[in-house]
Amino acid sequence: MKIISKQDFSDFINSLIEAGSWNVIGVKSKGDKYAFGSLESADELRLDYDVTLLPPKKYFFPQRETLFSFDVAKGSFTETTTAGKPMIIVGVHPYDIVALLHMDEVFRETKADPYYGEKRKSSLIIGVNIQKVSKWNFSPSMGCATVDHGYDLMLTDLGDRYAIEIGSDKGELLLNARYAKNVRDAYANEIQMVGLRKHEIMTIGQQKLDFSPRLIPELLKNNYANSPFWEKHSEKCLACGSCVLVCPTCYCFDVRDNPDLTLERGERIRTWDGCLLEDFAKVASGEDFRPTKPARYRHRYFKKGKYLFDRFGFVSCVGCGRCSSNCLPDIANPVKLFNEMYQETTNAGVELTRPRPPEVRIKTEEEIVFVPKLATIMRKMPMTTTETLLEVQFNDSSDLGHRPGQFVEVSVFGVGEAPISVTSSPTKSGSFELCVRKIGSVTSKLSDLNKGDIIGIRGPFGNGFDVDFLRGKDLLFVAGGLGLAPLRSLLNYVLDKRSEFGRVSVLYGCKEPCELLFADEVSSWAERKDIEHRLTVDKCPEGECWEGNIGVITTLIPGVDFDPETTYAIICGPPIMYKFVIKELRNRNLPDDHILMSLERRMKCGVGKCGHCQINQIYVCRDGPVFNYSNIKGVPEAL
């Protein structure tokens, strides 16, 4: 531990600013509040602050960030991952340091985010132990009022001087004589004073959790289905998103294109988003996968207290109290909510046991690439009034290398990006096919493009179907409407390797005969003896011709012949379809683990980060979109 006088500390900060190698950031006054901002002089620094309006995460994961700029005519992309000038952030409170440590895990898990990572790596954190506590702070309850790592230097105010704990080599180097004068080793009594000070900090604050935060995951789990509780607490929610936008551990984002007036150049930006906002989980068709206010309100608490715990082993709330202080109707205070929930739960006689922390094995497999690869539309085939089949080839002639059931993120530069399942089988090499339904901005534009037009592709993403597992099994495909598109990648794979699979049956339904997709292929099934198929339409309007079954897709199931022991059903269709199809299949004794399905959600980033496609703890874009029913049937919100 080192000691520096306050005057020398000011000089230290000023010499860092003058050195010009860093962007020196610190806590400054903003009205009656405080905010992190670039320092022009150490005089601006307010280390006696209570809490800042926004946490320092804004420097690593900015409110608005350019991912890359594009020039479609030239086919060039400029990535903007490089961090710019390294930052020194002065005055970070321990709870915000813990929050950054949480963010580090989220942004490096499986696929590492280079935009976040680069900035984090090149920066230094000079923390300060809390001197004044905000009215809403409950960081002691969360065990985040002090911290023993995650900083380069940590200051403790000792009246006329600061004690400095060194947290890293980088921090120690910063204290060299070039910048810092008169730094000496701490005396024993000073070390003791720091210890005492930290001990005091542990008892500060008016907000206190009545129980151990380690019980939060279990407490929440017990109350997921407690609808009256969530309805009562969310009734006044303004859906303004303030609670999540000021949170130091929230990381959901949106991605959109911002073209300039040439319409050929522009940038793709990401901005903060929030799961409390009304349209967060809505897809282009208008389907909203978290449509009610209580469900969105509950999701926020579950994400912090349960889902992230299940994944990383920590409850991702650090007790900064920003959500509580920013909520005008005063319904976002986690302490109030958790204490009330705890009371209600224990009064009901439920005994909560501390959950065993999950086995966390965070691996970084690769870096996220947000820049798409350029591809050209080789063939365009309108199929119905709303669906178009596009055959696409990468400009570098590489193969997509996908598994059946995977999807890609398709870019129309200037318009944006949309997830679209690959409808062709991997057995088809050189190019791949996308079946596009004209429904949102990107898909409408895609449908208007022509042969020779350039698009962008990221992916393939998601798990896809496990064809090795399915080999030798009997397969029953159940497709509703556009649901045939993702299933076709597997179906055509199976047909191309027909001898490797058992019986193949296809049930395919759409609303009206004119909506039938891949009509040529559907009629070719009739000619094959090695595939059984049944078609249905919900209705056949006058003037249209239909000889098959009329009725919803489930009406086909009783008539199909299959052996439940050897058959695997593969389902995809509109959200409403699943539970009815599953019910019918179970009536036919098909075991739950023989039911596979591909689910739709708002898969914005494709790499398990942006949060839009989350079903409870599951990221559909990464953990799906193919799920085994036996794994997902217990997951509320899934079906």
Next chain:
Amino acid sequence: MKPKVAFFDFAGCEGDQLQVANLEEELLDLLGQIEVVSFREVMKEHSSEYDIAFVEGSCTRLADEDRLKEIRKNAKVVVALGSCATIGGINSLKNSKDPDEVRFTVYGDKAKWFDTYAARPIDAVIPVDVYVHGCPINREEFLHVVKSLLLGKKPDIPNYPVCVECKKNENVCAFERGEFCVGPVTRAGCDSCCVNEGTICWGCRGLVDNPNENSQKEVLLKYGLTVDETINKFRLYFGWQERRK
């Protein structure tokens, strides 16, 4: 071929067209992409052949309905420009008053010569394709809408409250400064410009799709507004939207 664009005004201050005329350096780039065939505020020429019609102002008399319908007939895309056109704007304040009293206040002894009815946004008369909210409109958002139309894309008009932008801009909440704001129910997209400048949100972009008005009113009362003041806060810009519900 560049799409032909025309501007029209109804009851309003023409401040939104002024925002367009004031685009400065972007104006030339914009004119590289569109052909303006009618824009009374900046040019003499007029043509009734146009693809995109930007309509400013609210409809305040029956006689204006025919003109709006004519515009709708001529244009492929109708864009409501500014609060008066998108939500009825402050013109709708008069709707809560006795119509005759309003007429006499404005026109005095000539009142009998002037016909007027409840002020309304133009989508109360004709279908509107795109909305550029704001009083006045935000130039950036106007450009975003134009670019989106040119690209054949649905413009990203937020359906979340101004609070979102306020938080991102790290503003001190107006309520914390002892002021009263309707940002929590007002549609964002302005980048919280008023609060950034130290004032409050008056609600000029209208209500979000599903505002929690009861909760917002409760907040205003809790922080010290009277019931009448709260009603007035909502009436300033939300008059038409509130009445329509």
